[in-house]
Structure formats: C-alpha cells, structure tokens
Amino acid sequence: MSTETTQKIHFDYKRGDIKEETLLHLYKSMLKPRMIEEKMLILLRQGKISKWFSGIGQEAISVGITTVLDKEEYILPMHRNLAVFTTREIPLYRLFSQWQGKANGFTKGRDRSFHFGTQEFNIVGMISHLGPQFGVADGIGLANKLKGNNQVCAVFTGEGGTSEGDIHEALNVASVWQLPVLFCIENNGYGLSTPTDEQYNCENLADRGKGYGMESHIIEGNNILEVYSKVKSLVEDMRINPRPVLLEFKTFRMRGHEEASGTKYVPQDLMDEWEQKDPLINFENFLISENLITEIFIDELKAEIKVEIDANLDLAFNEDVIKANLTTELDDVFQNHIYQEFNPNKDTEELRLIDAISQGLKQAMRRHENSVIMGQDIAEYGGVFKITEGFLEEFGKERVRNTPICESAIVSAAMGLSIAGYKAIMEMQFSDFATSGFNPIVNYLAKSHYRWNQNADVVIRMPCGAGVGAGPFHSQTNEAWFTHTPGLKVVYPAFPYDAKGLIASAVEDPNPVMYFEHKALYRSIRQEVPTDYYTIKIGKAAILKEGNDITIITYGAGVHWALETLENNTHISADLIDLRTLAPLDTDAIYTSVKKTGRVIILQEDAMFGGLASDISAMISENCFEQLDAPIKRVASLNTPVPFAANLEEQYLSRGRFETSLLELLEY
Structure with missing residues (x-):
C-alpha cells in the first residue's frame, strides 16, 4: 500500500469514545469477509462453487450492526451479508461446507448460499422471496416484547425488496404493535440491473417511515464508525423503549447481483465514485493515520486470515460428498413429533x-x-x-x-x-x-x-x-x-x-x-x-359405517351428504370413511376398505380437476387395482367459481349429484 493511497480518506470518521480494541475489532471483522469473498470469486472461476452473491463494498453495515447486537439477539440477514455470519464467529469450514452442499453445512445439501439459519448463532435464514423476512422479524420482536427480555432483532433487505407488499405489511404491523425491530435497508443502487429511479419515486426510502408512524434514519453505510455509533445508540434505547426503527443505509454493490450477471449496466463513473468510498480501505487508511495499525500489522493480519481460510477450505473440500438417503429426506420434512394421547373424560x-x-x-x-x-x-x-x-x-x-x-x-x-x-x-x-x-x-x-x-x-x-x-x-x-x-x-x-x-x-x-x-x-x-381436554391423532381416519358393497371416501361437508344419502338408501351396505386429516392421509384405512368392498366412490366439495379425489383415485388404482370390481368414481363440484344465488350454488355443489353417481356405480 502506497503512502499516497493511505492518505485518501473519504469519510469523516468520528471516533468519539470508541475504544481502540473496538476499532480493531471492526477492522478485522470487515477484512475477513472481504478476503473470503475474494477467495470465493477465484473458486467460482475455477468451477469449485456454483454461485456467489457478493457483498464487497457493503461490509460496514453487517459488521456494525452485528457488533452492536448481543449474541442472543436474532439477526435476519440476506444474501449479501456474509459479514453477519463471520462476525457471529460461525466456523468457516461450516460456511464453506454449506456453499458446497455438504453435510457439515446447515441445510444438509438442500439449499445453498445464505438460504439458511442457525439457532446456535441466532441467525434466521432468508428465502428467495425476500419480503417475508420482515414479517418473521415482527414475530421475533413480538416474542421479545412478550418475554420482556429487553432484546431487539435486526432484519435486512435491499432497496429492491422494499417494493414487495410483505415489506409494507410488516412495517405497518411493527408500528401498530410497537415491536423492537431494527429494519435495515441496504440501498446499494440496483435491484439486479434496475436502478433506484426505476424502483421507487421518493428521494429516500427512510422517508417512508413517516407513513408508518415510525422513527427512521439515513446512515452512510460505508462509514463503519457512523454505522456502529448510530446503531449502538438506537439499540441501547430500543431495549429500554421498545419500538421499531427504519434505517436506510446508503451504499453500493461493487459486483453483479450475482457474479454471472456482471455490472455492464452500471455507468463506469458511478463505479469509480463508489470505489473511492470502499468501507474497508477508507477505514484502514483512517486507522493508519491514527497510528493504530501499520502496514506490517495489516500484512500479518492478512496472512493469519489467509491461513484460516485455506485450512477451513481444505476441511470442506476434503469432506465427503453428501449421500442421498431416502428415509432421511422424507423424515426431515416434518419435525419428529411423538403423539401424546389425552383421553376424553366421560362427562x-x-x-x-x-x-x-x-x-x-x-x-x-x-x-x-x-x-x-x-x-x-x-x-x-x-x-x-x-x-x-x-x-x-x-x-x-x-x-x-x-x-x-x-x-x-x-x-x-x-x-x-x-x-x-x-x-x-x-x-x-x-x-x-x-x-x-x-x-x-x-x-x-x-x-x-x-x-x-x-x-x-x-x-x-x-x-x-x-x-x-x-x-x-x-x-x-x-x-x-x-x-x-x-x-x-x-x-x-x-x-x-x-x-x-x-x-x-x-x-x-x-x-x-x-x-x-x-x-x-x-x-x-x-x-x-x-368437557375436558383431549386429543385425536392427526393422520387417522374415522370409519363411520361398515359394509361390504362399496367404499365411500369423503371429508368435511361431504361426510354429511354421504350420511344423508345412505339414510335415504338403507339397502346400501357401505364403508363410509371420514378422512378427517388430508395430510398425512390414512392410506391404510383406505386400502383396507377398498380391498374388502371392491368398489369405491370419492366425494369432495372442491372442484374436480386437481382436487384431492384425483390423487386418492390414482393411489387406489396403483395399490388396489386387482381387487377392484368397478371403475373408481369421483364426485366433485363444478369447475366454476362458487356462485352466490341459492339455486346456482346448489347446482354447483357435488351434493346433488352424489346419490345418482353412487347408485350407478353399484349397478356397474
């Protein structure tokens, strides 16, 4: 680094009473994700990782916020917030394993990038649909308020995400309920290739806070001391006086939305302007000017971080490719739940x-x-x-x-x-x-x-x-x-x-x-x-009537239509199955009955095409075909919206067609 370079400081760094150890922590916390990203870009070109969303140039925001929050306080980052994960000190090999889809990651190879969370580090994973993150933060903020634990949580989005309806809903709820949530907008100039003047028609996104009745601030997102100091002051007050705060961080994305998209849509003079505002280089130059670090210190620190990165990459690269296990995949769709039966009382x-x-x-x-x-x-x-x-x-x-x-x-x-x-x-x-x-x-x-x-x-x-x-x-x-x-x-x-x-x-x-x-x-x-509390196991159908002629499968209002039909046709000997639970489905009850009767009719109130009856019919055909004595019959409502007038609604519903269909099937 030349002397000329070290003299260029583009921000007014106000140190105030920030201790030297905090200044060095902030610097190290920005340097590590920057070096990881630079390594990831090399690995991407080598085909060793599949995708990368770069946060180069935006590290000060993640570092400043994460440093201020206690480790017990939740953070909801997005895909440009690597520094949240590293500042929370997640072991690098686990991050590298995550990005390679290996078992030591956080999603067992089921998701990539930063689409994950971890309760161990109080980080909540994003989804690609962006907007719901703000609502999830509302829920965490509400929980903190109910517990009275004097905690806040922070949630991130980009300026592009603020156009989503979920964002507006969540900000309104947070304001109405006065939830202790820090809503952080990283305004980095572009939503993929769309510049801000094509995304919203107000000068600053922070101005929207007035519409929500919410406190809001604009912060220079590339000035780490401004981020740290302002967020620290706000968070300390929010813990005592719970409320939502909307923060707009002005920053810039120096790489593509993701690396494959490039930056050709960005004017070169704009890139040059923001390159001069690099949060890491500017802060580094400031620390040198304050005689807090030297070029020797920087070189030694970089060498130390490089060793850490390389060692953890070796661990991740040497980890076995994740093995597909059908049982594990199916079992992990739901959290394991051991049903505890509470028996009904006699009263x-x-x-x-x-x-x-x-x-x-x-x-x-x-x-x-x-x-x-x-x-x-x-x-x-x-x-x-x-x-x-x-x-x-x-x-x-x-x-x-x-x-x-x-x-x-x-x-x-x-x-x-x-x-x-x-x-x-x-x-x-x-x-x-x-x-x-x-x-x-x-x-x-x-x-x-x-x-x-x-x-x-x-x-x-x-x-x-x-x-x-x-x-x-x-x-x-x-x-x-x-x-x-x-x-x-x-x-x-x-x-x-x-x-x-x-x-x-x-x-x-x-x-x-x-x-x-x-x-x-x-x-x-x-x-x-x-009268007392009792439970019924989810996934267990009820056999309301037993017979030998036919199996009737239905649920909801259809159960009562079927009962009425059977009361009017007492000669019909039918198994009547009330599914009660549609997912998971009691296939054992269905197959046992169908194999006994040899005939089956499925009644639903929903329209025919794409309804549950179609899948049940297919399952019976695949598993009970040899025991069937007649075609499977489905009875459903019309493929129209539900009309209002009584005679039109009655015509729409499957109720009026069930008896005829049942009798026809019995005569087959």
Missing part, C-alpha cells in the same frame, strides 16, 4: 361444531401458556364467527391479538413467534384469503424444517366452504392447494367431537397445520362432546 355436553372448536382452542391455550392467537377482529369482537369470543377476557390482549388486514405479514409473524419458542395460532378470516398469505405458508412454514431444521409451530385456522350463499370470495374449500405442499399438515373435521380433539392435536403438534372449518357445519351440526 359430555352437546355442542355445535363452532362451540367445540372454540372450547378446544381455549383449553389448548390454557394448557400452553406460550401460545398466541392472531387474526382480524378476533379480540373484542370475538372473530367474525365468534369462535374467540371471551378469549380476550381470559388470556389478555398480549395473547389474543387483533391484526391489521395483512395476511402475509401475520403468517410470517407466526413463523417468527415459533422461532422464538412460541406456539402461534392464526385465524385466516376466510380460507379464500389464504391467497394473500400464500407465499409464507408454502415457502416459509412448509420448508423451514426440511431446509435448516427449524420447525414452524403454527396453526392456521381456515373457515371454508360453500352452502351459505357467500359467493366466489368467501366459499372456497381450497385444501388441495396445501395437500400438494410437503411440510404442511392439513386437518378437516366434520363433527364437533373430532373438531375439538383435532384442534388440540394441531396446537400440540410442532409442525405447521392448516385447520379447515366448514362454515355451513358451524351451527348446523351438534354432538355430545367431552
């Missing part, structure tokens, strides 16, 4: 389906003091169907939380609560509205345990179904969307007894459960139900 009372769900949910929340329920209008109002009526008075406003209309952010917040050790229950006001929270359900809740061994202890209640004149947007029974997604359990009771036992089991289960509640059954079905 019973007649309850409607809606009352049984409410009672079961209330007893589950009494049993699990770490449970929180969230949803629109569920507190004082008791929910639009009144299932949570009285919950606020018993459990208080901290555990029974009205939410803004923002399904996606609340699903993500439920994930954050789970990460922080809570059981989260969410009421999706109507199952139709799951579309607004679909991304975090299928990409975050469902995949987290498989990816990095983080369970999602979340129950999403889903009022669903037609027959009540609610029209296209409040009548869907959309269970097939979720049975198609590995990692989700799907429960769909038809009776009060089952509904109460299964909601308890759903809350007990540490995995994500989609719990469907048919609105037309809420107040129309009554049954004697045990």
